[in-house]
Amino acid sequence: EVQLVQSxxxxxxxxxSLKISCKGSGYSSTSSWIGWVRQMPGKGLExxxxxxxxxxxxKYSPSFxxxxxxxVDKSISTAYLQWSSLxxxxxxxxxxxxxxxxGELNWGQGTLVTVSS
Amino acid sequence: EIVxxxxxxxxxxxxxxxATLSCRASQSVSSYLAxxxxxxxxxxxxxxxxxxxxxxxxxxxxxGSGSGTDFTLxxxxxxxxxxxxxxxxxxxxxxxxxxxxxxxxxx
Numbered sequence: 001e002v003q004l005v006q007s008x009x010x011x012x013x014x015x016x017s018l019k020i021s022c023k024g025s026g027y028s029s030t031s032s033w034i035g036w037v038r039q040m041p042g043k044g045l046e047x048x049x050x051x052x053x054x055x056x057x058x059k060y061s062p063s064f065x066x067x068x069x070x071x072v073d074k075s076i077s078t079a080y081l082q083w084s085s086l087x088x089x090x091x092x093x094x095x096x097x098x099x100x101x102x103g104e105l106n107w108g109q110g111t112l113v114t115v116s117s
Numbered sequence: 118e119i120v121x122x123x124x125x126x127x128x129x130x131x132x133x134x135x136a137t138l139s140c141r142a143s144q145s146v147s148s149y150l151a152x153x154x155x156x157x158x159x160x161x162x163x164x165x166x167x168x169x170x171x172x173x174x175x176x177x178x179x180x181g182s183g184s185g186t187d188f189t190l191x192x193x194x195x196x197x198x199x200x201x202x203x204x205x206x207x208x209x210x211x212x213x214x215x216x217x218x219x220x221x222x223x224x
Contacts, residue, residue, distance in 0.1 A: 035213075045153075045161065045204055045215040061212035062118070095160055099208060103166040104173075105151060110160050 002026040004096050004108035011114045012086050019082040020111045022096030029053035032100040034072060034079040038064075039110075040092045050099070051079065086115045119143050121205050123216035129224040136192040138219045140205035145185045149209040152181055152190045155218075156201045164203075165190060195221070 007021040024034065035050035049060045049070040058070055072079045079096055096108040120143040130136055140150065148168040153161040163172040165181035168188060178193045192199055200223050205216040 044218050045155075045206070047213045047215070050211070050213075059211045063212075099213075103149075103151070103170060105163050105166065107160040107162070 002098065002106045004098060004106055006094075006096055006108040006111045009112040009114070011116070013117055014088055014115055015085050016115075017082070017084050018086055018113065019080050020094060020113070022079045022081075022108050024077045024079070024098060027098065027100070027106075029072075029074055029077060031102075032098045034096065034098050036068075036070060036079075036081045037095045037097055038092045039095065045095075048081070048094075053079075086113075088115050088117075091115045118212055119146060119207055119210055119214050121207060121214055121216035123203075123205060123219045125219060126217070127220045127222060129222050130195055131224045132195050132197055134195055136190075136195055136199070136221055138190040138192075138203055138221075140183075140188040140190070140216050142186045142188075142207060146207040146209035148184050149207055150181075150183065150188050151206045151208070152179075153204045153206065154199075154201045155204065161204065192221075197223075 003025050005023045033050045036048045038046045048064040051058045051070045051072050053072045053074050069082045091114050093110045093112050095110050098106045122141045124139045150168045152165040155161040164175050164179050169181045180191050182189050202218045202220050204218050
């Protein structure tokens with residue numbers, strides 16, 4: 001069974017840095033992309049970035065290019081999303097998701113990030 | 118960027134009725150179109166992938182059809198637990214994109 005377990009909720013101040021994680025199990029890392037999806041309060045879903053653990057190929061949505069960094073540690077089957085300087089507008093729920101080449105997509109449980117002074 | 122437009126924005130129906138949700142793409146996405154259900158406070162759940170394939174554990178009351186630019190999700194008979202928000206999503210071109218969602222509410 002595929003499982004994606006995300007790190008816990010975070011409360012940060014504007015300007016602080018943050019790195020959230022997503023640990024996967026039950027699948028081969030070379031059979032899928034891993035990515036992050038943002039959902040702002042009361043809003044829809046937006047793909048931010050994806051990474052292929054096989055060769056570390058990385059893609060960013062234009063809206064998020066330069067704003068976040070996606071990475072993966074294959075040795076511990078964990079993907080990360082990091083910010084160097086958070087803004088209040090980064091307050092959102094962040095989901096990791098695994099997109100298999102065969103079409104199925106699995107979701108993590110979500111990590112709530114709150115940025116407030 | 119491929120824009121997905123879902124209609125209607127809200128669908129008001131009674132339990133047992135048939136729901137028909139539409140998703141239109143601004144350019145062809147072939148069959149690389151998925152449907153998700155999301156309930157308040159929960160992560161989205163995959164219902165249909167590659168336009169017409171039901172995900173594991175999804176009941177046969179959910180079906181998907183279409184290809185190219187026009188897609189449909191049909192719920193053949195609404196159960197109380199089916200009232201939720203539904204999103205379509207394409208993985209044909211990066212950036213992958215979602216539609217804005219259709220809320221299926223109890224009439």
